[in-house]
Amino acid sequence: MKLKNRNLLNADSCAFFYSPDVWQPEGGPYSAKAVENQIKLIADSGIDTYIINPTTQIPWYPSKYREYVFKDYRRGDREFFRGHGICQGTEPEKMDTFLDNTVKFANLYLDLMEQGIDWFEETEKACRKYGVSPWISIRMNDTHGGHIPELSYMNAEIFKKDPTIRLNKPSIHPWRENCRYALDYSQQRVRDFMFSLIEEAVEKYNYEGMELDFLRDPIFLQPVVSQEMVETMTDWIGEIRRLTRKKALKTGRPFPLGIRCSSHLNLMRDMGLDIRELVKRDLIDFAGFSNFWQTSWDMDY
Secondary structure (H helix, E strand, O other): OOOOOOOEEEEOOOOOOOOHHHHOOOOOOOOHHHHHHHHHHHHHOOOOEEEEOOEOOOEOOOOOOOOOOOOOOOOOOOHHHHHHHHHOOOOHHHHHHHHHHHHHHHHHHHHHHHOOOOHHHHHHHHHHHOOOEEEEEEEOOOOOOOOOOOOOOOOOHHHHHOHHHEEEOOOOOOOOHHHOEEEOOOOHHHHHHHHHHHHHHHHOOOOOOEEEEOOOOOOOOOOOOOHHHHHHHHHHHHHHHHHHHHHHHHHOOOOOEEEEEEOOHHHHHHOOOOHHHHHHOOOOOEEEEEOOOOOOOOOOO
């Protein structure tokens, strides 16, 4: 597949919510206009592809099919976030500030939800309005709540309640204790869980491409993995490829599938991801290489 996408912007699931004074300067209850304002600026800046992340372990958009990150949140409920504050190591004297700020942040999502607005859907609509191609970025092992899994509102229920599906990393940076535990992809039920998350984003929304982000977080199996496990992961990504090809047949336009990961391909293979084999078997259309968590500006491709 020859891709025409040249200027791609990778965006966080909170991209529209970090700076409401920028995206909706007039104030008032948050609205779809905030999404449109950001996409217009992106289009005016020459970005042709917007790659939005809609999930951590669970959707940050108001999913109709699975647990939603703010499903049990009620406006102004500071206690909903206290567990995550403890999990991430917020100092006691800073906890009130953390809770107040998080409530303001979450209320923006609630504003949209109460109006029946799905910001994930609004994103792809706004992209088309301004001539930007909307793509999805799925975090393959987000560990925001990985220090004390039972406490964080960002964790899926299966991760909170079932320690046997957790990979005791330690983190790619051993001193980052907040990211200690992650989903263990050696288990079929973890792969099934993540596949269903991906399936919903692909089939229930009208996006045009997808990136599997293996930088959030880079460890998803205990290295060095067996050849059998490498093949299992390759076959699993093959299932995702079949899903995206089905989408392409349905829409009549290509649906590129790619991977974001470390540029150290031998290391990635030791961790279970054989990029060379994925390319050889035509299971991905592109790969974006970077260092941990953020973009590297001086890396050879």
